[in-house]
Amino acid sequence: MNILVIGNGGREHALCWKMRQSSLCDQIFVAPGNAGTSLIAENVPIGINDFDALGKFCLEKDVDLVVVGPEGPLVNGIRDFFEQNALLKNILMVGPGKIGAQLEGSKDFSKQFMIRHHVPTAKARTFNASNLTEAFDYISTCKPPIVLKADGLAAGKGVIISLSQGEAKAVIKEMLVNKKFGEASSKVLIEEFLNGIEVSVFVLTDGKDYVILPEAKDYKRIGEGDLGLNTGGMGAVSPVSFATPSFMKKIEERVVKPTIEGLIQEGIDYKGFIFVGIMNVGGEPFVIEYNARMGDPETQAVMPRIKNDFVDLLAAAAKGDLKGKQVEIDAHHAVTVALVSGGYPGEYKTGKSIVGLEKDVDALIFHAGTKKQNNNVLTDGGRVLAITGKGNSLEEARAQVYETAAQVYWDGLYYRKDIGQDLMNYKG
Template sequence: MTILLLGSGGREHAFAWKMIQSPLCETLFVAPGNAGTAAIATNVAMNPNDFDTVAKFVLDNNVKMVVVGPEDPLVNGIVDYFKNREDLKDIAVIGPSQQGAALEGSKEFAKQFMVRHNIPTAGYDSFTAETVEQGCEFLETLSAPYVLKADGLAAGKGVLIIDNLAEAKTELRNMLIDAKFGNASSKVVIEEFLDGIELSCFVMTDGKSYKILPTAKDYKRIGEGDTGLNTGGMGAISPVPFATPLLMQKIEDRIVKPTVDGLAKDNIDYRGFIFIGLIIVKGEPIVIEYNVRMGDPETEVVIPRIQSDLVGLFHAIGSQSLALSSVEIDARSAATIMLVSGGYPEDFAKGKEITGIDSVAIEDALIFQAGTKAEGDKVLSNGGRVIAVTAFGENIDEAIKKSYQNINKISFDKMYYRKDIGFDLFKE
């Protein structure tokens, strides 16, 4: 079949790499894609949020399946757009409805969903510009540090964790009154701070049944030792060593099953991925947030470990027959390290020539391109996060070492990467 994949990051390159291995995938288009997807599929210069243009392309090219990589088109309602058009309603779109996508699109909606379905999460309240002073009073009832979350999408940058009460009040006013994160912070959720270790749990669901995918742990901070500004992600490992069978059973019983059941009880059409961001506090899993798509760079370690036909699984999601499918997982560990532009996540330059990609042998590591573009026979940097280098190992330590060994073959001007990804897992 002909498939259209929407997105342009490392997540989409990893999807494309896996999807073209499927005998079900005859032609793969990626919109807009990057230099990595251009090398293995056909890129289309198209905005994933321009639904009319996407629809015309789908009809003109006999596309039978649309896989939505990023969150924006889902939150903007692409699934509903297809369902509501007679000429598009039979095309499988992998992703939740707009109502389901509100799990990521609105922190308040997600919190209300969790409370309604008895899913463990941090205590919270939400505030607007009109109630900003009540928000300041609510902060006074909490202990430091203080967690402020922009309600809407803020490209992964809308969460502030602040140690000082006065500063927290100032930032709350900045978010609500001065629109620090634009419309995303027209409402702010204030949460109690939870101290523990984070874990990413990935689920695919057809709305009736679900499959739990390999766990992962990502590293958001730009600096080593988890310091500095938050980024879209500087690296990831899978599986997570502390995700024991007992912990995973707790996660499934208390969080995954109630989430999928809750969506069904609320009559929310949800056929796609659920990314559950967890924090483990004294051995107990608590939900920090939901995302309604795969994470990045977690996708770059999770997808390579899936041995089953990914397009076959997508087809089962679309036809609500996922219960009949099995997901085979590679027992090996995987680690990915992000190579980013100097200055990221603040100001950075684009257009830097990248060398050495072709010198990495496929048996040594997988190269997933993120912020890149092709210019003639050159590959140039075109974003903050540029390349993910993923390697396998018999254990996490070996996978991490192989990733770093292969990074040494790649270079571009002002290239930066963290040299401690996964090291926290080996502390005494």
Template structure:
């Protein structure tokens, strides 16, 4: 098969590696890709939101499979665009898209939509209310009467930074005003979801579905805060571990029964076309799982631990998703633990500089149990340099989680660039 992968981060590097290893992958293109993805195929100068350019390339190069990495093109409707037909009723392109329809992608694209979906299908989640500029004053009253802490979420996409946990009412009111009246997150915060704070421990579960059948392909725990001990600003993710130690068979059965199966049934009942990944962002409260959020794609850096542990052929999984045999596939997971730690630029997640030379990459590479995924790098005059806030994700696999974390940190200690920072406490709750 000829495959086109959309995206340019660490997630796409991990997916490109996995796709290229498939017996079914003949040719792999990544648009726009990064210095990591080009190890496994050809990078293209095509934007993830240039739908016409993507479709034209798929037609001209006889692409069989389009794998959409990031959320933005999915929420913007690339799945629907690729299904379009001409006046004769024939599709412009007749390949497979891995991703949900625009309507289904609202599960991630709108916090309000997803909360209402969960309510309709009795899926456990935090109590909430939504507000806009039109009922702004009612939102202020709601906050003032709300128990603390209180969680404020920008309704739309905000690059993983649109969620604020407020410990007092004054802070909550200020955040609320910034989101709606000062457009802190642009259109994403025209509507704000205010919800109760759930106290527990978070994890993410990843499913591949065709809207009727599904397969769980792994679970992981992400670390969003910039500072050790989960302090400071939210980021796109500072590290991740898999599997999650407390996600035993009984807990995962509860997740399936109360969350995954009702979600899939909800997709069917509401005729939401879905052919791709669902990311269930969960929190364990006592012994019960609750949904914090849905994502309509794989996470980053969760992909960098889930996909290396997945031993089933990923392209074969996509084919089974498409042809209706997904329920018959055997999912094989590496028994080893995986840990990834993200090296970021100084100043991230706020202002940071680029083009800092990266040293030690070659020396740190070469081990079979360590994979260095590129998230924000570029090649200038044969020198690898930084090109983003999150620069590298170093994944290590080992028999024990402690070993994997130690190996990832040891590898990172051999790599350097000006202002490089990484958390040294990833997985701290389980050590």
């Protein structure tokens, strides 16, 4: 199969790395890709939302399968664009249409979907700028901490936890009136705070049947000890110690099955990934969010643990043929650490030369925000690299990832040194 992967981050590099191992894989193209994907695939200089150019490229190169990495093209309707074109409609695609992608593209849509289908989730109400007074009144009835979520896409940064009612009122005004997150915060959910520990669960579905991929725990805050600003993700661990077989069974019965059945009931033909953000509250699962694609950097920790031919699974999902498929999971542990530009998630500089990538290391190095220039690899984003260590234990995987991270350098490099540490002695 000729495969086109859309995106340019660490998630897409990890997907390409996994697909490259498949006997079904002929050529992999990545649009637009990065310095890392260029080592195992052919980068194509087409923007992720340039559907016309992506479609023409698929026809020129006889692409059989399109795998959409980021949420933007899904929310903007790339599947709908392909399906409405007579020449493109038979190309297999992993990723939902515009309506299904609202599970991620609109927090309000996804919350109402959960309520309709009795998926356990936090209580919430949605407000816009025209009913700011009602929002203030509602906040006055809420017990802090109070969660405020921008309705639309905000690059993983649209959730703010306020520690007092006064702070929550100031924040919601900034979001709704001052458009802190642009159009993404034209509507804001005020949500009950759930006290627990998070786990990310990944489902691949063909719209009727599904498989559950290895779970992961990600680390969103920039600072060690989970302090500071939210980021796109500073690291991930898989497996997750508290995601026991009995807990995962609860997630499947109470969350995954009702979600798939809900999509079927509402006539939403969904072929792709569903990322379910779960809060473990005293051993009970509550959904905090859906995403319509794989997570980043969780993908970099999950892919090395899948033993299957991954292209076979993806093609089966895209064809509506997942029934009877099983995911084989490697028992080893994976720890992923994001190496980021100084200043991220605020302002940062790019174009810094990366040293140490040529060294022979045991860990996997996935590129995120990188580009090639005159045989040099330069930083080209906030999250620059994602390094994944593997081992027979969490301790071994952590040792490997940090040993490799210490060998890479660029001016302003920063990474958290405590990824996975909280799970070392987790008692629940």
